Amino acid sequence: MKIREVRLSTTPTDEAIADLRLGDIVYLDGLMYTAREGVYMRALEEKANIPMELPSESAANFHCSPAARINPDGTFEMGAVTATASFRFAKWLPEWMAKTGAKLIIGKGGMSSKDYKEYFVPNGAIYLSTVGYGTGALLGRGVENVEAVHWNEELGLAQAMWVIKCNKMGPFIVASNMQGECLFERENAKITQNIGRVYEGTKPAVLKRYGESDDRSDEVIG
């Protein structure tokens, strides 16, 4: 299979999103903001005003906190940029999308196809996964400028809302589409066919553990 590369705006049109295929490699242009548990809790639970015009300024929510510092003169130094695992944020994402019009959720590991079908597709949104993980230095090169850092005092550097101007920032992999299909589930299904052979001869531990699943074809998220 030949891998297709696509340039995409962080305020993408519905057509551009509909055109994406699972496994496409994407490079982004435009403004992107970081938001993870700190930002979600502050905006959705504490009802603080979001300090950006969303989605007109950006429809790209990056689950990330960068390796960066704020210099004494107020300028920023951003080194590497990589994502954190997104499944932990499923609790806040439906409300966040409704509120901000986010169309690109960018992170690590993706969400479940159930998440995609329930609230990604209805909001016209897809999931982009970082590569690796993580290609922090390559993504750092795609940061043309750090435009602002919001809520740093309240949330700290790692949880603050960083606003980044991207210039061909990537690579990212398209991990969901407008049919609500999930790239990771597709791959897991292929790998599952081999499980019986790999586990052949092994036996369950003599002392059982209470747990959530003993089926290796199960997804561990969601």
Added chain:
Amino acid sequence: MIPLSLIQSTAETLMDKAAIEIPEDYLQGLQKASETEDGDLSSFVLKAMLDNYDAAKEDRRAMCGDTGVPRWFVKMGNDARVEGGMCALETALRRATANATNGVPLRPNRVHPLWRTDHDNNVGIGAPEIEYGFEPEGDWIDLITVHKGGLFGTDYRMLFPSDGIQGIKRFYLDSLMAFGKRGLACQPAIIGIGLGGSKDTCMVLGKRASILRTVGSRNSDPRIAEMEDEFKELGNSIGMGAMGFVGKNMVIDCNIEVGYCHTGGMPMSVHAFCLSSRRAVARIFPDGRVEHRTDPDWFTDYQRRETVDWNPVREAAE
């Protein structure tokens, strides 16, 4: 006497190197993986990672945005003396950690577990961890920093002698399956397995097996070394590659460390060191010499000693 200022300046350099420069042994392991990988997506991922290591070194920026949780291992020759004593050394390592977090910059990952507050410098209660080891000869100290990233890829289980090797294999596979899906473990990784000890020691053994041993190293017990080869192959036969995509490279190497345990049990831990295997080492001598390397060389014969007295085998002086 080893000067304190040299300890701090060396520690700051190590923080920088660990964050930016992928260790050569892991790089070669990943290059080999990249050559053999035929899954189209996982192959793309490995090539992107190799580009990423180059970009990090060229730009002198951290390899990964998650720069891990910095920690220190200090190994001392029995005759080493540190200016100001060991409390001064600990302060120097804490200061170097804070300075480098701001300097490189690293991500200030460390927060209070309940209040989620932090000092934006990776220093706090119990952070960075500083652990010690000793060697019977020498007046040097080795400073080893490891910035292990990620929240996934680690598990512990109390197995029993009747579980046997097949039980060990099953728990190993379970750990790789659970943390490998969607690439949560950031594989292909150096997998460390700890066997034996008490629960806490078992975790320490497995963690050290993954972060303090290099790709290609083998346990000095030939039967364990054989298991390391077998387990590496087993992990790579799952059919899962980078990011959990279909592929044949999950384990860059598998290192096993053991410790004596309770006669009734067989505790086991599994750890995955990620695609950004951040480790850097320097040996500091009292005359001010500093020698940098990436192999911690932690598990010497002395560290794995089995009996009461330490009687090194001397070369016959004929």
